[in-house]
Ligand SMILES: [Ca+2]
């Protein structure tokens with residue numbers, strides 16, 4: 001695995017542990033889903049329900065695949081196995097990426113404005129400065145919007161063990 005991919009995985013594990021217990025449990029995904037949905041008050045009920053369902057599915061997939069000792073929690077050691085065989089998570093991740101991107105596009109025009117992007121990514125727990133740099137890396141239009149499909153693809157790249165130098169690396173970068 002590339003170091004950049006490992007750094008991305010470390011960061012997302014820390015954020016996914018929304019209640020700070022040091023490991024991932026079902027409660028973490030409920031908590032984060034609630035936060036993310038709350039960050040997009042203008043989204044329709046269907047988009048919110050899809051986001052909640054995607055978070056739950058993500059958890060059940062992770063639990064089924066990674067909870068090696070079946071204790072209902074995923075440690076960081078257990079979690080790192082996900083990057084070694086990303087294909088096992090492809091469906092759940094696609095689902096998640098599309099649900100998140102849809103939440104960012106309440107009017108369905110295929111574009112996400114910076115303000116909502118920042119709100120959603122802040123709800124997940126990323127640093128504001130890093131989110132802004134990431135948005136810029138997605139090459140926003142003159143009216144400061146990015147394409148939903150670009151973001152969805154960026155989310156999938158984030159989890160790819162072989163990728164480095166991608167926009168998602170900006171989320172990990174320490175800025176002075
Ligand atoms: Ca936790």
Ligand SMILES: [Ca+2]
Pocket residue numbers: 066067068069070071072073074075078
């Ligand atoms: Ca476990």
